Amino acid sequence: MTERFLHDDPGMPAAWGPWFSHEYITYFALMGVPEIMHLKPVQVMPNPRLHDGRFPINPDHVDLYKEEYREVRRLDPSISFDYAQRNGEFSTEPPVQKSIEPWKILVIYSTEPDLLPDCGLDLHPYQKITGGSHGWRHMQFRLPGLTIGMAPESFCHHIRLAHKAFEIGNHYWGWRFLSRAAHYLADLGHPFHVKAAPPVFLLRHLLSARRMVHMLSAIHTGYEVYSEQRFRQGFAPFGDALITGAGEGRASGADVHAELDGYIRRARRRLNPIFRLLVRRFGPGLIDAYASVDPGGGTDVAAQTRACSADAARVFFREPDIRSLAYLDAVTTEILEDVGRMLGMLFAGFARAPAGRTR
Numbered sequence: 377m378t379e380r381f382l383h384d385d386p387g388m389p390a391a392w393g394p395w396f397s398h399e400y401i402t403y404f405a406l407m408g409v410p411e412i413m414h415l416k417p418v419q420v421m422p423n424p425r426l427h428d429g430r431f432p433i434n435p436d437h438v439d440l441y442k443e444e445y446r447e448v449r450r451l452d453p454s455i456s457f458d459y460a461q462r463n464g465e466f467s468t469e470p471p472v473q474k475s476i477e478p479w480k481i482l483v484i485y486s487t488e489p490d491l492l493p494d495c496g497l498d499l500h501p502y503q504k505i506t507g508g509s510h511g512w513r514h515m516q517f518r519l520p521g522l523t524i525g526m527a528p529e530s531f532c533h534h535i536r537l538a539h540k541a542f543e544i545g546n547h548y549w550g551w552r553f554l555s556r557a558a559h560y561l562a563d564l565g566h567p568f569h570v571k572a573a574p575p576v577f578l579l580r581h582l583l584s585a586r587r588m589v590h591m592l593s594a595i596h597t598g599y600e601v602y603s604e605q606r607f608r609q610g611f612a613p614f615g616d617a618l619i620t621g622a623g624e625g626r627a628s629g630a631d632v633h634a635e636l637d638g639y640i641r642r643a644r645r646r647l648n649p650i651f652r653l654l655v656r657r658f659g660p661g662l663i664d665a666y667a668s669v670d671p672g673g674g675t676d677v678a679a680q681t682r683a684c685s686a687d688a689a690r691v692f693f694r695e696p697d698i699r700s701l702a703y704l705d706a707v708t709t710e711i712l713e714d715v716g717r718m719l720g721m722l723f724a725g726f727a728r729a730p731a732g733r734t735r
């Protein structure tokens with residue numbers, strides 16, 4: 377069913393690569409929603425600056441316009457882990473003479489929320505628990521008596537921005553805000569974004585918070601490296617699951633907001649078995665791979681973590697523990713089908729709304 381992977385799509389310039397999980401996820405989900413794939417190109421427009429004070433973004437964030445690109449390098453995808461490092465350089469000015477298909481906008485801007493916009497902000501006294509404001513906006517889980525993070529609100533906020541942009545006729549930014557919304561929606565289907573850890577694990581490590589945080593981050597990041605490598609290897613079940621899920625979500629005609637709680641609950645329920653397998657089969661390797669990450673060290677933790685990703689990938693694929701890998705593949709496929717279902721529902725809703733179609 378998966379005809380081709382994003383990295384083989386001749387319609388996508390090499391300058392936009394290498395490709396990351398969020399882009400693969402959006403790409404395959406869109407294949408299940410042909411009415412979006414067939415929409416005519418829209419003209420690039422400047423950012424309508426719809427932000428209100430309730431959702432501040434990092435002042436150093438700059439909107440890049442990938443429609444205007446210059447290919448300057450060819451990075452090796454198997455060792456590329458930094459979203460900001462691409463084969464191309466992009467314009468900071470909107471190339472208003474250019475136009476682009478809505479589906480491409482949805483794909484190429486889907487990693488934007490993981491760059492600067494949500495970083496370095498002062499959002500909540502407890503944001504340390506999620507490693508800062510970025511994690512706070514991309515996660516939501518419960519601890520006894522507390523709700524940590526605000527990912528559902530990040531999603532809803534960007535849906536509102538998308539609607540507003542379409543209303544004022546700025547369709548280009550309508551799709552770009554929708555791309556960001558899709559990012560948060562995909563995050564909410566990721567078990568590690570909606571549950572901290574199995575309670576048994578938390579209790580066992582209560583006395584050594586530092587070790588616990590290190591282990592949690594090694595397991596979570598390691599799992600993300602594994603899924604990204606699978607996409608880049610062209611692992612067909614992932615693409616198929618997203619296409620199938622998106623088709624179902626589209627056909628259901630359901631409202632994505634009404635389905636959100638159930639979706640988060642399902643992702644939450646999936647955490648314990650994956651977590652246990654990762655700890656048992658890959659834990660020591662992952663903890664070694666990330667051993668050099670030092671939150672008190674001079675450089676940015678995210679950058680330090682990325683530097684260890686190649687080692688983490690080796691833990692999964694060098695001498696694969698075939699049975700454990702097969703299990704991980706199966707549960708991840710199931711997760712991606714659910715993510716696809718929600719994305720399909722979301723995209724189909726926008727294709728139906730007049731704002732998504734008329735010019």
Ligand SMILES: [Zn+2]
Binds near residue numbers: 489490514559
């Ligand atoms: Zn995210």
